[in-house]
Amino acid sequence: MAIELAPSILSANFARLGEDAKAALDGGGSVLHVDVMDGHFVPNITIGPPVVASLRKALPNAILDCHLMIENPDDFIPAFAEAGANWIAVHQEACVHLNRTLQLIESHGCKPAVVINPATPVHTLDEVLDLVHHVLVMSVNPGFGGQKFIPGALHKIKTLVEVRESLGLGFRIEVDGGVSLETVGEVVRAGAELLVAGNAVFGKGDIRENARKLLQAARSAALTHA
Numbered sequence: 001m002a003i004e005l006a007p008s009i010l011s012a013n014f015a016r017l018g019e020d021a022k023a024a025l026d027g028g029g030s031v032l033h034v035d036v037m038d039g040h041f042v043p044n045i046t047i048g049p050p051v052v053a054s055l056r057k058a059l060p061n062a063i064l065d066c067h068l069m070i071e072n073p074d075d076f077i078p079a080f081a082e083a084g085a086n087w088i089a090v091h092q093e094a095c096v097h098l099n100r101t102l103q104l105i106e107s108h109g110c111k112p113a114v115v116i117n118p119a120t121p122v123h124t125l126d127e128v129l130d131l132v133h134h135v136l137v138m139s140v141n142p143g144f145g146g147q148k149f150i151p152g153a154l155h156k157i158k159t160l161v162e163v164r165e166s167l168g169l170g171f172r173i174e175v176d177g178g179v180s181l182e183t184v185g186e187v188v189r190a191g192a193e194l195l196v197a198g199n200a201v202f203g204k205g206d207i208r209e210n211a212r213k214l215l216q217a218a219r220s221a222a223l224t225h226a
Contacts, residue, residue: 001172001193003222005215006031006065008176009055010046011145011198017051018058024201027211031063031087033176033196035145036080038070041094042143049076049083056084063087067115067176067196069142070094074101081108089113089136089174092124102131113174117142118150122159132171134194135160139187140177145198149178154190161191184214185221 007024009017009032021032034052039045052064066085070076073090080088088105092114095101105112111133114125118138125135137160139153153175160173174194175187184195195218201210 003188003215003218004030004194005201005211005218006033006174006194006196007201007211008033008035008145008196008198009202010035011202013202018055020202020207021055021059021062023207024211025059025062027201027208028215029201029211031065031194032059033198034064034066034085035198036066036068036070037143040071041091042069044143049079052080052083052085065089065113065194065196067136068094069115074104077101077104077110078108081105081110085110087111087113087133089115089134091115091117091142092120093117098128099131102128106131115176116156118152122156122163126163129163129167129169129171134172134174136174136176136194136196137192138177139175139179142177146203147178149180149183153177154186157187157190157192179214181214181217184218188218188221189224 007029012020037044037046063086065087066080067089088110102112113134115136137156140147173192175192176196179197180200
């Protein structure tokens with residue numbers, strides 16, 4: 001599957017969010033990753049549907065990948081769908097009835113996805129893998145940007161590749177946390193295709209150039225892996 005970069009707006013300058021997001025897309029990003037945190041499921045508070053709606057207005061053709069790090073996600077899925085989300089990802093750990101929640105996302109016209117934290121085994125997802133557009137492997141503990149990559153995520157990515165092949169499924173594999181020029185090669189070689197990167201894109205220097213270099217490194221690693 002094609003390697004894609006999903007710049008995470010959590011690391012952007014929120015005073016100029018539309019401009020920063022556009023720069024990341026111009027640099028080769030194909031999906032905008034939107035980290036939604038509620039201060040309960042994770043120890044941070046970020047944004048809600050109004051910001052998603054503003055991004056949709058500013059970037060009408062962008063794919064908005066909303067990652068809900070929140071309790072009771074069922075209560076908010078309709079609002080994010082209405083605001084303009086294309087993909088909505090929920091945490092396995094936050095959903096009492098995960099199958100139902102994924103169906104709810106789809107019923108609102110969005111691609112459903114499921115996320116697992118570093119301590120959650122891949123096989124907790126076995127019963128829903130046929131329902132999801134992608135699986136997001138957290139390679140840091142969720143809540144804050146700029147954290148160090150947890151190497152155990154590589155094994156999870158490899159396991160998901162094996163499970164996908166054995167079941168004949170088509171879900172994609174996304175990774176979020178500590179993705180940088182130093183780690184992207186091993187992440188891609190493990191089998192990840194959707195690469196969420198915040199600090200590596202928006203942290204320092206030119207956003208377009210940062211995105212371009214990261215995507216180039218990822219695609220080079222994919223070619224050597226093939």
